[in-house]
Amino acid sequence: MKRIAVVGASLAGVRAAQELRAQGYDGGVVLIGDEPHLPYDRPPLSKAFLAGTASRESLDLLDTGDLASLALDFRLGVRATGLEPGNRRILLSDGGSVHADGVVIATGGRARTLPGFAGAHTLRTVDDALALRSSLVPGVRVVIVGAGFIGAEVASTCRSLGLDVVVLEALAAPLTSVLGPALAAVCARLHLEHGTDLRCGVSATGMDAAGVHLADGSLVPADVVVVGAGMTPATDWLAGSGLKVGNGVHTDAGLVTELPQVVAVGDVARYGGQRHEHWTNASEQAPVAVANLLTGHTSRTYTPSGYVWSDQYSGTLQLAGHPRQDDSLSFVDGDPSSASFVATWQRDGEIVGVFALNNAKVFNRLRRQALRRPAIV
């Protein structure tokens, strides 16, 4: 292949570009990104960068040495608007196009918005984080719709800035669908212990200048509203390409699409029916996808570790493995009321998932055991 285009200039795209070079590819690599910035890391956007304690430079995924050695042809601030596999061409929003023999799709996703919440902040990009940060001035009342990972981290950061925070969550407890009720109760405890007004089982219907309206007719006064409602995979530009999309770009277990010269990685990749929206997954897929792209067929398959971390208040939460709701949960080090503990999920006598609050040491030991089982779709 003379030239490979990587579409999406963020974590998964950068890892793919690095992996192309690591696996000996010395042809042209074009990195197309619709944000005007060089690739940067997102996890600090809801944590230290939002708090103002991490610099903009600390987010950069590539330093000057990387930029020189990778020899990438950057097309930044320009959106891919179409893929024409027959012509080996990617169409761009500036009217131009890129000819490519191979394509890595790494377009991640966009923050989901909610009807009735025009004017609310969302948080996916560094520009979103800068806009939100500038509104977090002393005395503002912050209302966050959604107590998922990002909603919880924004709440935590806002409390560290001394702001009043209300979190509105439709479920009975935060992250119940991911962690199950016992660990969701721990997440709720963290909010409450740190002075966040967490209201679960409520339905936010819209907002205006006064605040956020709930389905029961009440109003939660707000100066700043943040919607943390997850993300939507960025696949719109692939309409008409012939690739199968729908909740991501469909691939086989080796991250290869129906076309052997097109692979997908990161938050946008839906491989074998599953899609993950976590940093480690986006980082670890590149070696497999790139190997399969360069060999022209699926020679390797991807096994996700299911590793996720989240920093909320005084807690570092870590999760690994692929637990199901019907797996049995037990606390193996500490108990859920303590500031530090480890829990495991078991199935048929084997550990299939590990969760830790502030206990990386035991977590890492048990995590290796949790990886023995493949992901559950």
Ligand SMILES: Cc1cc2nc3c(=O)[nH]c(=O)nc-3n(C[C@H](O)[C@H](O)[C@H](O)COP(=O)(O)OP(=O)(O)OC[C@H]3O[C@@H](n4cnc5c(N)ncnc54)[C@H](O)[C@@H]3O)c2cc1C
């Ligand atoms: C605020 C925040 C905090 C997070 N914290 C954690 C954490 O603590 N732990 C954890 O495990 N994970 C965390 N994550 C998730 C992690 O950052 C993502 O899993 C990771 O960024 C996914 O990388 P990606 O490259 O697949 O997609 P993205 O990071 O979404 O990047 C995709 C890029 O492609 C661009 N793009 C989209 N469409 C096009 C197009 N048509 N043409 C050109 N470019 C396009 C996008 O603008 C974007 O720059 C966090 C995410 C956010 C937003």
